[in-house]
Amino acid sequence: MRRLLALFVACGAFAWLALQYPPQIPAPKPDLRSPRTGIGEIRAYQTPKLRAAMAEADLHLGAPTYIRIFKEEKILELWLQSEAGPYALFRTYPICNHSGALGPKLKEGDRQSPEGFYRVDKAALNPNSSYHLSFNLGFPNAYDRAKGRTGSYLMVHGDCVSVGCYAMTDPMIEEIYVTVEAALNAGQPFVPVHAFPFRPTEARMARAAGHPWESYWQSLAPAYGTFEQSRRPPHISVQRDRYIVSPAS
Known part of the structure; x- marks a missing residue:
């Protein structure tokens, strides 16, 4: 009888624990790596696909390109200039991984992904990156330097691993990289990359009232x-620390 009572108590305790801490079912691992190796093979595979997809949207590979990042939503938008002049949204990609909280990067090693206005030129492209493909955002820019911010090798890249970068899956970085490369x-002269903490609408900014940033x-x-009104990337300059x-134009 005591053994039955002990078993009953043990089973009851186990059931309570199961309700409080349900078993964790591991999510299936996504296919993060592309079977393609080498930039030549990647271009050969992605270029015809991108051209066909862009043609359907009345866009073309090699058109001036603009990238917006929204950290809170974890998305990267890829915009291309249309024949009429304004830019059109080509694709929206989920960011596979970024590190840190809302707010700008301040110093080397803080594991924050940057927020601000950056430029990607040909020198920033790295087809031989250890993270499949990458392009450097150019952090710190003139504004960051004026504020004394430090850091290096802040990139958009593949491999879905981030210690301050914006990491994509490999198939996604292939599309983004080939598009940026074609435009350059x-x-x-450079592809602007504007990294926002969130969409700074009036409603969202009202929610940020009192935040340190x-x-x-x-x-x-x-x-x-400015971009929302004109669909053309604005001109960004830095005067002193603003x-x-x-x-x-």
């Missing part, structure tokens, strides 16, 4: 608003 090869985020908001945003 066609004569675009509220004033910094307010300095990023005009670039978002971003200056003006409409594209």
